[in-house]
Amino acid sequence: MTFAFRSILAAAAMTVCATAALAGASSMPTQYQPDPALKTASVGELRLRVGQACAVTQARIQNVSESSLSRKCDCYAGRTMRALSDEEVQAYRDTGVFNDTARAKALNAIDSCRLQRPSL
16 A cells, blocks of 8 residues: 555544544544644545545444445535535634534435434
């Protein structure tokens, strides 16, 4: 594996924690450090990360392969990112998790895209 690919995998793994903000807990984990790459990521790059985190999280919840969820997670990531305000996107960049208003939008996208909500 190339260094860049490993870096992307590591970033995706960190995003999984962030997207337990996929709708998850109401407060940020105390030991969590957001990926510094979030600060400069484009909205398109953020969308990809959210989609990857969705696939990992949903595969675990549903006990299926990540690849089987690509269409639904693309739906989720696209709907979520389109719904976020500039302030919500910036909050995600700053913290690595969705804030309360963004989390509500993410939950709507989960339902619209027929994914399972993570348990709290």
